[in-house]
Structure formats: structure tokens, C-alpha cells
Amino acid sequence: MKSKFQISEGRPGQLGATFDGDGVNFAVFSENATRMVLCLFDAESGEEFDQFDLPERDGDVWYGYISGLRPGQHYGLRAHGPFDPENGHRFNPAKLLMDPYAKRLTGHPVWNEALMGYTVGHKQLDLSLDPRDSAPYMPRSVVEDPAFSWGLDTPPRTPIHQSVIYEAHVKGLTALRKDVNDPGTFLAMSSDPMLEYLTDLGVTAVELLPAQAFLTDHFLHEKGLTNYWGYQTFGFFAPEPRYMANGQINEFQQMVARFHSAGLEVIMDVVYNHTCEGNEMGPTLSFRGLDNASYYRLEENKRHYTNDTGTGNTMNVDNPMVLRMIMDSLRYWVKVMHVDGFRFDLCSTLGRVNEGGFDRGAAFFDAIRQDPVLSRVKLIAEPWDIGPGGYQLGAFPPPFMEWNDKYRDTVRRFWRGDEGEAPALADRLTGSAMQFDHSGRPATASVNLLTAHDGFVLEDVVSYNEKHNEENGEDGKDGHGENYSDNLGVEGPTDKKAILEERAQRKRNMMATLMLSQGTPMLLAGDEAGNSQSGNNNAYSQDNEISWIDWESFDPEFHAFTRLLIRFRKDHPVLRQKMFLHARERAVDGREDLFWWRPDGEEMRDEDWTDPGLNCIAMELRMASGTPFYAETESAIFIVFNAGEAVETKLPEPTEGLDWVWRIDTTRPDMTEEHSRGTIEMPANAVAVFTLDDENR
Structure with a gap:
């Protein structure tokens, strides 16, 4: 197919593919490339019909403009440059690359050896160069005009001290619902039955597990499993294709608009600490092929990757253009997609400076704190990673909140009957002041949780002493070993009434503790309904009934009690104060609190x-x-x-x-x-x- 398009000088200011009404401007960052090629594909046949060298370079931004190109056009990139792994460079123009700023993707890579930049099985391993074209196995980036008719959409802007967060998986929440259309999608999440359920429960914000496009790892694919949780991001601007019923990004926007109309906020779990490309033995899909030495932190021997995340690689946030990409992505989701906040996976990684330890004054934090858009949304840190000085609970600067795992563990141990836990519980009940009462931070900085996606669900905390992860195919070696759980006499399901009553009582105690504590409470979706994962405490690869909420086994009594607690908290502001409470220490007006x-x-x-x-x-x-x-x-x-x-x-x-x-x-x-x-x-x-x-x- 002969192209009717011509490329001309464009603009370097806005990265990605930007439609202006007459054509599309393309701009991509690469410091070390020697040539950048734009490839156009036919949307119906999938055939590549033309290539254009991006003709202009301003600093490290390559760019060009094609008049007459419209939204819906499929495209990809090929980057030329040195293939020199020992010095950190892995350019291979045979590999079709995703645009890091792509707003929509046609799907996911199809696992094939051609996706690798090196020849699989070669005696030199990743030092070899694979010449095969990866285009037949790569999804396409798609030109999008993200304009959306928001009408009177108004973000709820629920004050943090009034917030109750509900962590949910887009698919898992609705996959087994029989009263929604297109279960497992953004549209299903925001259907009338789900909105009615969430507003009746009383939560104020839904925190979505990763909803940016992500990859299923090769080792999971080989086992017939799926990256269900989504912590292997493929595109920082594109919604996950599996969650779109009709393949359109406006489905995400419709979801947000409907949530807002119901008074609910949308918080996104985002993964900017690493990408899905893994270490030197991983595929070449985007960042590695565009400029490996810029996008990733590399070891002294630049063939190898710094692995502070446990996933094979770590993004190089010290590079200003990588930091810019993250900031552009965050602003896009707020300004264009109207989300209300973010939970940052392994956020300690983003605060690690020059491959050293954690710094609460790192460029990433400073950039967000000064940003007039991002500083006003809800920001939640997962305050740890596996790198040097990785555990940083309480160390993040305002306005960040933090997941408080010490709260989780203390509450579980206290109600399990462990000795010596009462003083620790007292600290958790009053906002974990030991960690958070500094730098002007409010008590709401502590995000209190009993459970989260990672670990036992609440029903399993009171039903299992041991993890049961055999379905993950890792011989039960994966997942947390210390769960502080208690089966109360029988491992797993039982029909013994006394044990069932004791389990129900333990759950009520723990949920009451959560809702009566100072701080910001977070529930895991399904906990209020008695959902179980059959003892699997690391169900990241289980895109099936193990992870999906079983609405058929709904526990109406515990749901009603959870609903009562949430309303009680809402009705009694003494339970959700922003200021830390200290016995006999605050007597400005003669009142102790x-x-x-x-x-x-x-x-x-x-x-x-x-x-x-x-x-x-x-x-x-x-x-x-x-x-x-x-x-x-x-x-x-x-x-x-x-x-x-x-x-x-x-x-x-x-x-x-x-x-x-x-x-x-x-x-x-x-x-x-x-x-x-x-x-x-x-x-x-x-x-x-x-x-x-x-x-x-």
C-alpha cells in the first residue's frame, strides 16, 4: 500500500502523537539514538505501509509532522543506534517499539523469540544481536484524540479525613456479577448495580489496581497463567486493553464521570518504579530499544540492570526526561482522564537518588510537591522496596499518605492473642504517631489496612494458618511467610458452627478496629462480603475464580456490620481527626483529648x-x-x-x-x-x- 502522506518539520514540545485537527505531530525522546523511524500500519490488515525518518532533532527529542493523519492511525517506532550492551546500549531497528506516550494500544505482545533484542540460545546470550522483525508480534500504538464531553463533571474532592478507600481490581470486582453488562471492564465497574453497591456501603474512593496497559510475563505465559494484578506496566498513558469492552479510551473516562456523579473518587495504582521489559534477558518492547542507558538504572557493568524492585529493572528517575515522562503521565491521568489520585507502587524506588539511599527531598517528590495540578490530588506511597534503605514507613514528605503495614500486622497479632501487642495497638489506634507525627503531617497520613491485594484476604486471615499457593506453580515458595493469621481450629472451610461463629467475631473485631482508628481506612474489595481466596496469599497470577470476588457466597451479616461501622465513623468526627491525639499533652484551651x-x-x-x-x-x-x-x-x-x-x-x-x-x-x-x-x-x-x-x- 502506497502512502499518501508526507512528513515535515514538527514541534518538539509535546511528546507522543498529538492530533491538532489537521494532522499529527510525533515526538520521542532518545539521547543515544542515531536515527528514529516512524512506522505506519494499516488498521485492518495490520500491514506496515510506510516508514518516515523523524526529520528534526531538538536536543534529545526527535520529531516530525504528518498532515492529514487522523485519530485511529496505527503506528510504531524503530530506533537506530549502537548495539553495545557492555556500555548500556541495546538499539536494534529490527524491533518495533511502542511509543512510551501512546494513549491507546491495540493489544498485547504475542510471545515469540523475535521480541528479544538478542538471539535466544546464542552462546553469547544477550550480547548477540537478533535480526528478526518483531512487528508481527507487537501491538500497535494508536493515534488518539482524548477529548471527552465531560459536561458538568466535578471531582468530589473528598477531604482526606472523611475518606474511606476501597481497593479493587477492575476485573475481579465484576467478573462474577450477573447483573452487569461486559463484566470485567471499566464500564462494568461503573454500572448502576456497582455504583449503588459502593455508595450504599459508604466508601468514598475506589483505588484501582494497575489499569495502565500491562504485560503478562513470559514465565507466566509458559505456565498458562496471567499477570492478573498488573504490576508490569507496558504503557504509562494507555488504559489496559483487557478492561475496555469496545477498545475505546473513552470507556475509562465514562467510568470516572459516573463515579464522580455518584460522589466517588478514582485513585489509580501506578507503577513507575520499573517496566515490563525485565533484565538483560527480557524482551525489547519500548524503553530498552529507544534508549536503554537513559530509561534504566544500570550497574557499573552497564550490561546489567539495577534491581531495587525485584522485577529485573529499575527506572532511571534521575534522568530529567524519564522524570518528565512520569510527570506527564500523572498530569495526563488527572487533566485528561480526571482521576483523583494515585497510589505509587514501591515508592521508595522513586525517592532513591543516584543509585544511593532514599531521600525525601528527591527530585520526584519535589517535582510533585511544586506541581499546581498534582500537589492537589491524593497521593499514597507504598513505602518500601528491596533496595538499600528500602523500608521507609513514615519518611515521605507531605502531602503523601502511606500504606501502613505495621498497622496491619499489629491488629492481626493483637486479635490473635499475641502477648505484648497492646502498647503497639494503642499507637496504631491513634494514627501511628511514632512514624507520622513530624514535619506537620496529619494523622490521616497513615493509610490503615487489615488486608490488601498482596497477602491474605480477611476471610483467610481467620481461616488459614498457612498459605496455600500451589496454583501459582512455584511449589508454594512464593508469598508472605508471616501472615499473623489464625484458623481458629480448622485449616480452611469448615461446617463447625462454633468455629464459624468465632471467625465471624474475629472479623468484626478487626473491622471495628479499622473503622475506629485515627488515620485513613482502606478496605480490600470483597472483605466486607466474606470473600475467600482459598488460602492463596499471592494470587497475582490467578485470573480466575481464586481472585474474582465470589458474589454468590455473599455474607450479608458481615456486610451489614461493615456498612454500620463506616456510617458510624462518618457520623462521629472524633474518630477521624487530622491532628494527632496525645494524652495530657495538648492543653492550649485546658482540654485533654x-x-x-x-x-x-x-x-x-x-x-x-x-x-x-x-x-x-x-x-x-x-x-x-x-x-x-x-x-x-x-x-x-x-x-x-x-x-x-x-x-x-x-x-x-x-x-x-x-x-x-x-x-x-x-x-x-x-x-x-x-x-x-x-x-x-x-x-x-x-x-x-x-x-x-x-x-x-
């Missing part, structure tokens, strides 16, 4: 906290001094966390004219409120919550 009580009504002493057998703690919370949303009608909440036997517990003396009202008892999930004074019988292994109310109400 935190008390710790013993069951006998005496205040906790140092020797009480050091008792390894301490398993019952009670706290009285008041609004912090100067809190703008302080309500005089709610002066205090009294909460008892008892992981031991039943014990008589004395309530604090109520304020004159007020009375304690017993609102929540995890042993009685459907209880009605009870006015209480003096001493109550605190049930064993339970959480009880009391509020102050008018004694004559």
Missing part, C-alpha cells in the same frame, strides 16, 4: 503498659483543641478493645447532663443502643463503643 483507662476505671500507668499479658485497653477520645469541625454535642467516645476474657469495666464519669450510650458491641452486631452508667460486663474477645448523649433522649 486522649485518655487510656484500665477496666477498674483507673488511668493506665507505665507498669500497666509493660505487662506482657495486657489484652484489654480502653480509650476515651475527645476532639483536639482548635479542631474546626468540633461539635459540642459529641464531647467524647469511649472504646474498649478486649482480646481476653470477659471483664467488668467501669465507664468514665459522664459530663453533667449527658449519659454514656452503648452503640456497638461486636458480640451483638445487630444490637440496639443502650444507656449505660457505672460498670458494665465487657464481653470476651470483643470491641465495645460508647458515646455521650443527652441522658433524657
Whole structure:
């Protein structure tokens, strides 16, 4: 097919393929290439019908303009340059490359040896050069005009202290729903039944597992498995093709618009710390072929990759053009796709400077903090990786929030009955001040979680002592070894009523702890419905019923209790304060905001906290001094966390004219409120919550 197009001088300012109404401008970064070729493909036949050298170079940006080209045009790139792996260069023009700024992809690579830049099986391994054309096995980049009629779309901008986050997988949430069209897609996620379900539950934001285009690793493909979670990003601007029912990016935009109309925010889990190309033995799909030495951190022997992520490679955020790509991607998802925030996978990697340790003043953090767009959205860090100084819980600069794994582990251990956990639980209940109370950070910086996609789901935390990952094909060696779980007598499913009741009680205790803690709560989708993964705590490769939420086994009682807790938290601002609470330390106006009580009504002493057998703690919370949303009608909440036997517990003396009202008892999930004074019988292994109310109400 003869091309009717001609290429001319373009503009270097906007990278990627940009449609301006008359044609398309192409611009791509490569510092070390010697020639950059644009390849055009026929959308129907898939045949390459023309090639154009990008004629202009401004610094390290190659660019050109083709008049008359329209959205929907398929294209790819081929980069010429040195093939010199020992010095970090792996150019191979036989390999068709994805545009890093592509806004849509036609699909995924088809695994074939031609995708490798080197000859598989060659005695020189990755030092050899493979001449085969990879185009037959590569998806195409697609020119897109991302304009969308947003109408009156308004982001909810829910304040962080009012947020309840719901971590969900696009496919897993809806794959087994019988009341939605196109299950497993963006459209299904935002269908009427799902919006009704989420708003009724009371969550305020849905945190999507990776929804940018991603790859299924070759070793998984060989096993007949899939990269289900999506932490192998292929395109930082393109939505995942598997989640689009009709292959159009406006399906993602429609999802966001519908979420916003329901008052729900959309937070994206993003993976900028590495790419899907792996180490030197991985495929050449985009970044490696465009400029390996610029996009990746390399070892002293530049043939090899720095692997702070455990995935084979690490993105070189020190390079200003790589940092620019990340920033451009983030701004694109906010400004063009209207998302409300991001959760950054292995965020410690992005703060590692010059291949050294973590620096909270790294360029990545500074760039976001000064950005007028990105500094205003929700930013959540996964505060660890496997590199030097990789575990950085509490070290990130504001306005970042952080996943708090110490919260998860402490809550699990306390309710499992481990000795010595009560002091740690007290710290977690009050926002993990030891980690977060510095640099002006609010208590909401701690994202509190019981579970997440990685690890046991809540049902399995109370049903399994051991992980059961055999289906992953790694001989059960993968996944966390320390889960702090407890099967309560039987490994896995059981029909023993007593064990089932004890498991249900343990789940209510843990969910109540989550919703009664200072900080920002996050639920894993399906936990509220009693979903199980049959003991698999690393279901990253299970795109099947193991990972999909089983709505047929829905637990209505636990769902109702979770819903009640979320509403209780919403109705009682004392539970979601931004300022840290410290007993007897904040007395600007003469009011104290935190008390710790013993069951006998005496205040906790140092020797009480050091008792390894301490398993019952009670706290009285008041609004912090100067809190703008302080309500005089709610002066205090009294909460008892008892992981031991039943014990008589004395309530604090109520304020004159007020009375304690017993609102929540995890042993009685459907209880009605009870006015209480003096001493109550605190049930064993339970959480009880009391509020102050008018004694004559």
C-alpha cells in the first residue's frame, strides 16, 4: 500500500502523537539514538505501509509532522543506534517499539523469540544481536484524540479525613456479577448495580489496581497463567486493553464521570518504579530499544540492570526526561482522564537518588510537591522496596499518605492473642504517631489496612494458618511467610458452627478496629462480603475464580456490620481527626483529648503498659483543641478493645447532663443502643463503643 502522506518539520514540545485537527505531530525522546523511524500500519490488515525518518532533532527529542493523519492511525517506532550492551546500549531497528506516550494500544505482545533484542540460545546470550522483525508480534500504538464531553463533571474532592478507600481490581470486582453488562471492564465497574453497591456501603474512593496497559510475563505465559494484578506496566498513558469492552479510551473516562456523579473518587495504582521489559534477558518492547542507558538504572557493568524492585529493572528517575515522562503521565491521568489520585507502587524506588539511599527531598517528590495540578490530588506511597534503605514507613514528605503495614500486622497479632501487642495497638489506634507525627503531617497520613491485594484476604486471615499457593506453580515458595493469621481450629472451610461463629467475631473485631482508628481506612474489595481466596496469599497470577470476588457466597451479616461501622465513623468526627491525639499533652484551651483507662476505671500507668499479658485497653477520645469541625454535642467516645476474657469495666464519669450510650458491641452486631452508667460486663474477645448523649433522649 502506497502512502499518501508526507512528513515535515514538527514541534518538539509535546511528546507522543498529538492530533491538532489537521494532522499529527510525533515526538520521542532518545539521547543515544542515531536515527528514529516512524512506522505506519494499516488498521485492518495490520500491514506496515510506510516508514518516515523523524526529520528534526531538538536536543534529545526527535520529531516530525504528518498532515492529514487522523485519530485511529496505527503506528510504531524503530530506533537506530549502537548495539553495545557492555556500555548500556541495546538499539536494534529490527524491533518495533511502542511509543512510551501512546494513549491507546491495540493489544498485547504475542510471545515469540523475535521480541528479544538478542538471539535466544546464542552462546553469547544477550550480547548477540537478533535480526528478526518483531512487528508481527507487537501491538500497535494508536493515534488518539482524548477529548471527552465531560459536561458538568466535578471531582468530589473528598477531604482526606472523611475518606474511606476501597481497593479493587477492575476485573475481579465484576467478573462474577450477573447483573452487569461486559463484566470485567471499566464500564462494568461503573454500572448502576456497582455504583449503588459502593455508595450504599459508604466508601468514598475506589483505588484501582494497575489499569495502565500491562504485560503478562513470559514465565507466566509458559505456565498458562496471567499477570492478573498488573504490576508490569507496558504503557504509562494507555488504559489496559483487557478492561475496555469496545477498545475505546473513552470507556475509562465514562467510568470516572459516573463515579464522580455518584460522589466517588478514582485513585489509580501506578507503577513507575520499573517496566515490563525485565533484565538483560527480557524482551525489547519500548524503553530498552529507544534508549536503554537513559530509561534504566544500570550497574557499573552497564550490561546489567539495577534491581531495587525485584522485577529485573529499575527506572532511571534521575534522568530529567524519564522524570518528565512520569510527570506527564500523572498530569495526563488527572487533566485528561480526571482521576483523583494515585497510589505509587514501591515508592521508595522513586525517592532513591543516584543509585544511593532514599531521600525525601528527591527530585520526584519535589517535582510533585511544586506541581499546581498534582500537589492537589491524593497521593499514597507504598513505602518500601528491596533496595538499600528500602523500608521507609513514615519518611515521605507531605502531602503523601502511606500504606501502613505495621498497622496491619499489629491488629492481626493483637486479635490473635499475641502477648505484648497492646502498647503497639494503642499507637496504631491513634494514627501511628511514632512514624507520622513530624514535619506537620496529619494523622490521616497513615493509610490503615487489615488486608490488601498482596497477602491474605480477611476471610483467610481467620481461616488459614498457612498459605496455600500451589496454583501459582512455584511449589508454594512464593508469598508472605508471616501472615499473623489464625484458623481458629480448622485449616480452611469448615461446617463447625462454633468455629464459624468465632471467625465471624474475629472479623468484626478487626473491622471495628479499622473503622475506629485515627488515620485513613482502606478496605480490600470483597472483605466486607466474606470473600475467600482459598488460602492463596499471592494470587497475582490467578485470573480466575481464586481472585474474582465470589458474589454468590455473599455474607450479608458481615456486610451489614461493615456498612454500620463506616456510617458510624462518618457520623462521629472524633474518630477521624487530622491532628494527632496525645494524652495530657495538648492543653492550649485546658482540654485533654486522649485518655487510656484500665477496666477498674483507673488511668493506665507505665507498669500497666509493660505487662506482657495486657489484652484489654480502653480509650476515651475527645476532639483536639482548635479542631474546626468540633461539635459540642459529641464531647467524647469511649472504646474498649478486649482480646481476653470477659471483664467488668467501669465507664468514665459522664459530663453533667449527658449519659454514656452503648452503640456497638461486636458480640451483638445487630444490637440496639443502650444507656449505660457505672460498670458494665465487657464481653470476651470483643470491641465495645460508647458515646455521650443527652441522658433524657
